[in-house]
């Protein structure tokens with residue numbers, strides 16, 4: 001459904017207030033020609049309504065000859081900010097950056113955060129922003145799940161479809177996303193509501209079986225043909241087999257001619273009850289990056305490729321986000337998700 005400018009501006013006022021924007025703050029809205037003008041206007045207006053000093057930083061779009069499609073998460077790491085220290089300083093000067101371009105998984109984003117500047121990514125269509133408006137309770141639940149995740153040394157996923165995946169934890173931090181950037185140096189994404197970490201280098205092992213209904217981003221497709229089996233050894237996908245969806249995934253990843261694309265990247269689970277598994281099927285591919293799929297309550301989300309977000313060595317541009325249903329997720333053999341339902345910690349659950 002369409003969302004009016006005044007409703008969207010009110011939602012931005014709510015989220016920027018949660019992000020600690022007030023008369024002591026400056027807000028930089030990072031934009032390009034493809035930014036949603038309703039979002040840019042709402043971010044500026046809401047900042048001024050909260051008494052903050054807002055300004056815009058406009059950059060030309062960045063394209064790369066190997067990038068395909070328009071999804072902003074399909075080609076990551078190299079952005080319009082790469083090699084642009086003046087623009088980076090203009091952003092670091094702000095207390096909060098509202099990113100309507102997508103700096104995620106780029107070294108430049110990490111440099112901005114290290115300066116203490118907060119970043120809030122907002123690129124989904126207004127209907128999704130409105131439907132998944134974040135709350136303090138989202139933060140409470142996602143942060144409750146952080147604790148056992150940070151304490152765990154092993155991560156295991158199983159499913160009736162045949163998934164049996166494990167990895168060691170501890171080398172990389174746990175990243176939470178609850179939809180607002182309220183702490184110094186924090187990155188967050190509105191909409192979201194999930195958490196993840198990365199396997200210790202070389203530790204991811206086993207089999208991930210994408211069953212019918214599991215989602216492939218940025219393809220924005222649901223697996224409908226035969227299941228796709230990924231065989232993983234020493235942190236990398238060694239074989240991809242199944243039917244058409246497997247062939248398509250193999251062909252797409254091979255296009256980048258980069259062995260790092262087969263690395264397992266962030267792994268975690270969804271805690272957003274207002275995100276819907278079905279939402280992706282109601283949008284055209286260019287409408288959104290598909291945050292419903294990444295955040296829906298009880299999913300297991302894994303990804304492939306880069307780990308620059310946590311200072312890792314892989315800056316490969318090919319990034320697949322693959323949310324799965326009906327999985328069971330264990331931290332040191334303690335179940336947090338059982339067959340697609342969140343079971344622990346109790347403080348992270350919602351009453352269904």
Ligand SMILES: O=c1ccc(O)c[nH]1
Pocket residue numbers: 073104177189192294303319321
């Ligand atoms: O919010 C996001 C979006 C994409 C991604 O790869 C991670 N988190």
Ligand SMILES: [Fe+2]
Pocket residue numbers: 266303319320321
């Ligand atoms: Fe991802």
